[in-house]
Amino acid sequence: MSSGELRNKFLEFFEKRGHKIVPSSSLIPDDPSVLLTTAGMQQFKKYYTGEADPIKDFGAQNVASIQKSFRTSDIDEVGDESHLTFFEMLGHFSFGDYFKKETIEWTYELLTDVFRIAPERISATVFAGDEKIPFDKESYDAWAEFLPSERIRKGSRADNIWGPAGPEGPCGAANEVYVDNLEVATLVFMEYFCAKDQSLTPLPQKGVDVGWGFERLAMIVQGKKNIFETDLFEPLWRFLPTRLAEKTRRVIADHARGISSLISDGVRPSNKEAGYILRRLIRRLAVYKVENIDSVFKAIVENYSGFYPELDQGAILSVVNLELEKFNETVYRGLEKLEKLEKIDAGLAFMLYESYGLPYEIIKEIGQTKAEYLTRDDFDKELGLHREISRAGAEKKFGGHGLLLDTGELKAASEEELKKVTRLHTATHLLQAALRKVLGDGVRQAGSDITAERTRFDFTFDRKLTDEELKKVENLVNWAVSRKFDVRMQEMSYEEAVRSGVLHFFKEKYPPTVKVYSVGDFKADLSAGEGPTDIFSRELCGGPHVKNTSEIGRFKISKQEPLGSGLRRIRATAIQI
């Protein structure tokens, strides 16, 4: 069974059983408390807590998805038989409908009837109970219908209570499902809200969160010895040099998949948060000097874009190559320095990272015995210490004042500021559209920050803009203002928006229904189902925006700045006339 068939069979199975199929959400979650999406349930947190209504958003109480996920927790294991950083999770979820019995029956049916796995290879674990949460007898009894008692083990809180995803959130008793000795699925029965202080409060309704490791399932169904032999990785091997050790080739394949998805979801290399994770992955590739690394990424886009249309080959290649070039200049000096050191502790490792950009993994790998006592915990502590120092400095600088609007991108302290920010926000959409018209589609938003005084827009582009180009961009925005274009908003599913090629970016939140803002000359009423003509800009965005571009005023670019790593920044203002 090919991985494509596996995807279809899984989704069909749950569609037939009353589930709405929901597309994967971005790797950048709609949840500021976590850096990256680590599980299928992440986009559904608020349906478990009752903050959102699944019937309203999905028309069903149960949903199923195939979610791209990223975990750094297993990064040191990557290269063995079954661990990855980037992976896919087949999931089904219920918000107050079915519970343990149905979930366990379906899991067994899938394993034996659909995936044709011999019953004697299957085992499960259930929560044994402790002073706070009782023994999960309901799960035990449901499994006992199918498995002999020696293949239902009772486990501890560490293995059999799952969650929360992030500092707080829904959590509950979990069953782990094994084929031979490999865990292939986790069934979580959400019953509590786990607060930051670890206290548990019952949720308003019970929920189900099941996640299957897609690559592991493919390995078992395809009868392979490890995940890297499945058809999910097979097309990549011919592009990876045989001079490299098998484990190294696996690390590169894993990291290249992760890099592709992170970049396509808008992450750019930086020294913090998700950008830092991306940078570490790219730099680890840099050390192996893979000839023609582009072909690995092209193979990834070719193989996965059928399911993940957002994969953006142009952005992947340009971001990776720029970061590789940049890294190569410093890496050799860093490696030379590392050669000279006799013993590398966390302090020296931090110095190698800070001054030469060598990530922990590389220091460990190249340093070998010199770094044998260096642990990730100590390194992270050292890193945390330095971050605390710079964060304290930043907080002092900004002070704390109340804001009327603070989306992270837009900030306004009063009604009057809000009006200015709204005008600049629409102007920023026009700016992005104008940049793409003048400089090409390689321009993608990397971030923006808008206050009542100015807009600050960061985008991918690898050289300084000429004065002439800047003027052209500015003129084009002012032309759109002078044409008095209408700004229209349409709501549609995230999937529909992505498929229609709408621009969507870093830190963009992806609720199931998204808003798309279009600016242009509309021939017909959109609500009458007729399409607009002559569209100047079209973006997935949360608003707020002006109704007509004439409200923006005269647009003026005040400055361009380099940001490194193929990124540039433009600052601009809009003066009402």
Ligand code: SER
């Ligand atoms: N949330 C569970 C996991 O991450 C099941 O989806 O394993």
